[in-house]
Amino acid sequence: MLHDFRPQPTPAMRQSDPLNLLAMIFALLLCCSKPAAAQTCPTEDPAIDAAKSNKLFLYFPTVADSSYPAYDTNVSPVQPFDVASLSTGIGTTTQLIDSVLAIVVDDYCEFNVQVTSTTSNPNSGSGVPARRSTVAVGADNNGNAVDGYSWGETQLVNTGATTAVDYARVWAGTYVNCEGGVGPTVLTGGCSTTGSLTGANATLTHWAQAIGGTAAHEGGHTFGLIHQDDDPPDDPTGQAGTGPAPGEDAFNRHLMPTGYDLTGPDRADYRRHFSDNDYGILASNVGLSVETMHNWDLVNPNAESGYSLAIDFLSAKSSISIDWFYAGTQSPWLNPTVSGPSGTAVFQGTTYNKYRVTWSAGNPAWTNPSAGIVAGGAVFHIGTTFAGVDFNTPNPIIIQDVTLYDASSTALVLHPRLPSYDAGTLDGTTGDYSLHFNAPPGAPEMRLQSAAIFQLPRVATIDSMVDQGMPYSRDKQPIRPWSSSSCAAAALRGGATCRIANLSEAPHVANILRLGDPGVIDCSRGAATAAGNRANAPQDSTRVPDFEGPMCAGQQFDPFPSTTVYVIATFVDPDAKHYDPTKKTYVTGPVISRVFYQFAGTRKVAGRGQGFGGNSGSGSSTGSCTFCICAALLILGVLFLLLFWYLRKRNP
Ligand SMILES: [Zn+2]
Numbered sequence: 024m025l026h027d028f029r030p031q032p033t034p035a036m037r038q039s040d041p042l043n044l045l046a047m048i049f050a051l052l053l054c055c056s057k058p059a060a061a062q063t064c065p066t067e068d069p070a071i072d073a074a075k076s077n078k079l080f081l082y083f084p085t086v087a088d089s090s091y092p093a094y095d096t097n098v099s100p101v102q103p104f105d106v107a108s109l110s111t112g113i114g115t116t117t118q119l120i121d122s123v124l125a126i127v128v129d130d131y132c133e134f135n136v137q138v139t140s141t142t143s144n145p146n147s148g149s150g151v152p153a154r155r156s157t158v159a160v161g162a163d164n165n166g167n168a169v170d171g172y173s174w175g176e177t178q179l180v181n182t183g184a185t186t187a188v189d190y191a192r193v194w195a196g197t198y199v200n201c202e203g204g205v206g207p208t209v210l211t212g213g214c215s216t217t218g219s220l221t222g223a224n225a226t227l228t229h230w231a232q233a234i235g236g237t238a239a240h241e242g243g244h245t246f247g248l249i250h251q252d253d254d255p256p257d258d259p260t261g262q263a264g265t266g267p268a269p270g271e272d273a274f275n276r277h278l279m280p281t282g283y284d285l286t287g288p289d290r291a292d293y294r295r296h297f298s299d300n301d302y303g304i305l306a307s308n309v310g311l312s313v314e315t316m317h318n319w320d321l322v323n324p325n326a327e328s329g330y331s332l333a334i335d336f337l338s339a340k341s342s343i344s345i346d347w348f349y350a351g352t353q354s355p356w357l358n359p360t361v362s363g364p365s366g367t368a369v370f371q372g373t374t375y376n377k378y379r380v381t382w383s384a385g386n387p388a389w390t391n392p393s394a395g396i397v398a399g400g401a402v403f404h405i406g407t408t409f410a411g412v413d414f415n416t417p418n419p420i421i422i423q424d425v426t427l428y429d430a431s432s433t434a435l436v437l438h439p440r441l442p443s444y445d446a447g448t449l450d451g452t453t454g455d456y457s458l459h460f461n462a463p464p465g466a467p468e469m470r471l472q473s474a475a476i477f478q479l480p481r482v483a484t485i486d487s488m489v490d491q492g493m494p495y496s497r498d499k500q501p502i503r504p505w506s507s508s509s510c511a512a513a514a515l516r517g518g519a520t521c522r523i524a525n526l527s528e529a530p531h532v533a534n535i536l537r538l539g540d541p542g543v544i545d546c547s548r549g550a551a552t553a554a555g556n557r558a559n560a561p562q563d564s565t566r567v568p569d570f571e572g573p574m575c576a577g578q579q580f581d582p583f584p585s586t587t588v589y590v591i592a593t594f595v596d597p598d599a600k601h602y603d604p605t606k607k608t609y610v611t612g613p614v615i616s617r618v619f620y621q622f623a624g625t626r627k628v629a630g631r632g633q634g635f636g637g638n639s640g641s642g643s644s645t646g647s648c649t650f651c652i653c654a655a656l657l658i659l660g661v662l663f664l665l666l667f668w669y670l671r672k673r674n675p
Contacts, residue, residue: 064128066133066312067132068346070344071312071410072137075134077184078139078152078155078156079155080140081124081138081158081238082157083140084144088101091190091192094178094190098176098192101159101192104116104120104160105162106119109198109230110225113230119234120140120142122235123140123160124138124235125235126235129294130297134306136246153187153188154188156188158175158193159192160192160193164200166194166197166201166565171566172200173194173197174197174198176241177244178191179244180574181245182247182249182574182575182576182577183308183577184308193238195234195237203286203290204284206285206286207283208257210567212283212567215287219286219288220233224291232290232293232295236295240279246305248297248304249536249574251263251534252300252304252532253278255274255284260283260567262568264280267299268299268503271298276293277296278296281563281571283564283565283567299480299481299503302481302581303480303530303581303585303586307580310623311623313623315409315419316347316406316407317407317408318405318488319404319406319616320403321440322400322401323400323401324437324601325437325602326400326602327429327435328392328396328398328429330428331432333380334441335377335379336379336380338364340376342364343409344409345359345361345408345409345410347407347408347485349488350386351388351489354405355386355394356385356386356389357386359380359407360380362381363378368423371461378420400601400602401604406485419622421443424438424465440466440469440594441463442469442594442618444459444461449625453525456522456526456584457520457522458476460521461515461518462516466599468514468516470514470597471510471513471594472595472615473592474510474590475507475509475590476521476589477504477591478507479504479505479585480502481587482496483496483502484497494589504589508523524583526631526632533578534580536574544573546576582625583624583625583626585624587621587624589620591618593618594617597612
């Protein structure tokens with residue numbers, strides 16, 4: 024076995040699986056091993072951030088702005104954002120804005136969404152991006168004790184993110200009057216009065232978590248997210264949702280539940296995050312900022328030490344950047360750099376650009392024998408993530424060669440071995456989606472020994488793609504795969520194919536929003552027309568029910584076959600000359616390399632199965648209904664035939 028976790032194949036089987044216990048133990052170990060430090064987003068690199076094609080502006084006006092779209096009562100003018108109107112002694116307005124921004128940036132880190140803050144209206148002047156969402160945050164409040172309070176409201180839930188421009192509003196001042204709802208089990212609306220933002224709880228962190236959570240929530244609506252993907256299933260007020268997937272944390276740790284379901288402590292005491300359901304829909308609607316992520320266990324086959332390592336690879340992209348790399352204790356180096364393109368090469372009939380990624384900066388945590396040096400015969404681990412100029416489809420890198428260099432930058436004779444592999448291809452005839460492996464040019468006898476394939480609901484952090492490979496998120500939450508499968512052992516000489524999924528398989532997350540359902544409107548003629556109808560838009564509020572709306576009619580699914588595909592594969596070169604550090608001599612025999620590989624699923628695939636969506640927020644599939652009707656008609660037909668036969672027999 025490659026690993027000691029075996030995620031189960033179907034959602035129905037998850038309930039009773041002992042992996043829930045394993046996941047809890049794992050989460051506990053993670054919590055104990057590291058304090059909940061502030062996270063840093065690896066894609067905050069300015070060049071990568073600027074390339075993100077969806078823009079989310081957090082707009083904190085300094086003066087009342089009546090030019091903001093008045094799509095509902097109290098939305099416009101947006102009143103100034105001023106910390107003095109909210110609390111005292113927690114810091115300056117600028118500090119609060121920066122803290123809110125840091126939270127929302129982190130929430131959207133792994134998505135193709137650039138989050139920025141501004142104190143001037145981002146929708147006027149020159150250079151306004153065509154695709155943008157604006158969340159205007161004022162210190163004013165909206166509501167009263169009799170009618171209820173609202174923390175935020177979006178112009179329209181942008182199903183499928185098909186509308187280019189959307190607006191939302193946050194009333195930070197509402198937190199002065201009402202810190203949160205009273206939770207899902209209370210049949211009437213109201214405010215929780217636990218003092219989560221006052222007294223000792225009046226801190227910059229608490230206020231930033233409350234306002235930042237609401238800003239990220241409203242931003243989520245502008246990219247198509249709906250409450251029902253996060254609402255708890257035991258909500259008795261007519262707004263039950265699917266709740267967390269098995270193995271996930273509780274619904275009130277998530278960003279998109281309806282307003283009254285979240286109490287003051289839920290909003291202020293901790294950071295909430297996107298649930299697995301939200302994550303899949305967002306990945307589909309806006310894309311991920313990470314395309315392919317690679318970690319490798321390699322062996323230095325030489326007796327000499329290696330001082331740097333280069334991987335030559337091919338890519339169809341015209342430019343490539345690294346936004347994330349493995350920095351754990353098993354890597355001799357940190358900070359890999361990519362160079363190229365430098366010319367082209369043909370692989371299997373297609374011309375690609377040539378690139379090189381190099382590791383040479385020593386990792387102080389590496390000890391075999393010391394930072395930046397890998398001993399002869401030693402096993403080591405390196406990893407990197409590649410991003411390109413567009414985030415729409417994962418472009419594979421095709422590994423050509425791996426070279427170790429000595430202290431004077433002369434190549435060592437023997438090379439570590441890695442196969443090449445793609446990011447999955449779809450067979451238009453069968454609908455099969457398969458991964459392909461090829462032997463490296465220098466090791467044609469290499470074999471695939473085993474491979475496990477996991478369909479993940481969210482991006483696993485690169486740190487987790489090592490050892491047993493148990494995936495977890497950047498905020499140390501264990502990730503429960505939607506499904507798992509394996510590949511048969513195979514020779515790579517002529518290429519090996521491993522089937523991952525088929526187009527007919529249902530999405531893991533599905534939202535089908537039909538015209539005629541509460542709050543669902545036709546957005547096909549533009550937001551201005553659609554925004555007129557707010558009959559079912561009681562906002563993100565204490566009121567029950569609290570449908571967010573209007574919601575654009577349409578359907579949205581997670582990427583195909585999942586948000587990301589995670590592969591753990593072992594390859595063996597059976598008769599390779601290599602240095603044996605125990606015998607202190609060269610031997611000929613098997614050399615093993617392991618690949619931990621994660622790549623983004625494909626967004627909005629045409630012709631995809633829409634059957635029994637794993638977590639349908641709204642509606643069911645036409646496919647399954649048709650099947651039910653057919654089955655019922657068939658049974659009725661058989662019964663009629665039996666009745667006819669019986670009557671004929673009785674009265675011949
Ligand atoms: Zn909402």
